[in-house]
Amino acid sequence: MPALIVGNWKMNGLGEDIAEIAHMAGSGARSVWIAPPFTLIDRAVIVSAGAVKIGGQDCHANAKGAHTGCVSALMLADLGAGFVIVGHSERRRDNGESDADVRAKATAGRAAELEVILCIGETRAQRNAGQTEAVLTAQLAGSLPDDAEGLIIAYEPVWAIGTGLTPTLDDVKAAHAHIRGQIVARFGPNGHGVRILYGGSVTPANAADLLRVADVGGVLVGGASLTAESLLAIASSAP
Numbered sequence: 001m002p003a004l005i006v007g008n009w010k011m012n013g014l015g016e017d018i019a020e021i022a023h024m025a026g027s028g029a030r031s032v033w034i035a036p037p038f039t040l041i042d043r044a045v046i047v048s049a050g051a052v053k054i055g056g057q058d059c060h061a062n063a064k065g066a067h068t069g070c071v072s073a074l075m076l077a078d079l080g081a082g083f084v085i086v087g088h089s090e091r092r093r094d095n096g097e098s099d100a101d102v103r104a105k106a107t108a109g110r111a112a113e114l115e116v117i118l119c120i121g122e123t124r125a126q127r128n129a130g131q132t133e134a135v136l137t138a139q140l141a142g143s144l145p146d147d148a149e150g151l152i153i154a155y156e157p158v159w160a161i162g163t164g165l166t167p168t169l170d171d172v173k174a175a176h177a178h179i180r181g182q183i184v185a186r187f188g189p190n191g192h193g194v195r196i197l198y199g200g201s202v203t204p205a206n207a208a209d210l211l212r213v214a215d216v217g218g219v220l221v222g223g224a225s226l227t228a229e230s231l232l233a234i235a236s237s238a239p
């Protein structure tokens with residue numbers, strides 16, 4: 001299974017930046033997915049022509065209704081998106097999203113036949129207090145949807161996002177092993193098929209090492225996904 005390289009553009013990107021996605025699509029790189037802002041999804045789907053899977057950074061838990069400013073998973077799928085990220089720590093922080101909210105969004109994403117990237121991760125204080133595994137266990141217990149199909153987990157230590165800091169490779173290995181154990185306990189043998197991504201300050205300089213860690217099935221990349229040059233350098237470092 002080739003490593004999956006997912007770019008999360010967050011609140012970045014104007015029309016001119018579509019050229020970066022066109023470049024990624026034309027590169028022949030395998031398994032590159034991009035979540036641009038909602039405003040660019042339509043154009044990104046067109047320029048990527050299926051070569052880069054395009055997704056949303058969030059979705060509402062309902063398919064439609066009186067929720068001003070929100071976008072449903074069904075709307076993303078209608079635009080041609082193929083996946084949605086749910087539970088990103090910036091959504092949890094900025095929008096107060098709980099594990100129950102994340103579970104509802106993950107369920108909505110699957111109902112719309114999108115692949116779902118569900119993000120979990122501990123804060124610096126939680127890691128320092130030795131609570132990393134307990135936090136991951138609780139987040140998974142509260143946010144996993146009912147089955148493993150179409151599900152991807154992203155382990156993103158909150159303190160590593162956008163900071164230039166990363167856990168040691170041993171800590172990444174331990175966290176992924178813990179997550180795998182929880183998923184298999186929850187879904188049985190189907191849990192072995194769930195891909196687990198690492199996210200947090202991945203760059204072309206550290207991607208090869210991170211991608212060699214046991215059970216790291218790919219990376220979720222923020223800042224270093226904004227240009228084709230940088231994201232393709234990460235993709236080409238995959239073993």
Ligand code: PEP
Nearest residue numbers: 161162199200201222223
């Ligand atoms: C992210 O936002 O998911 C992320 C990993 O960001 P960065 O790569 O910039 O740390």
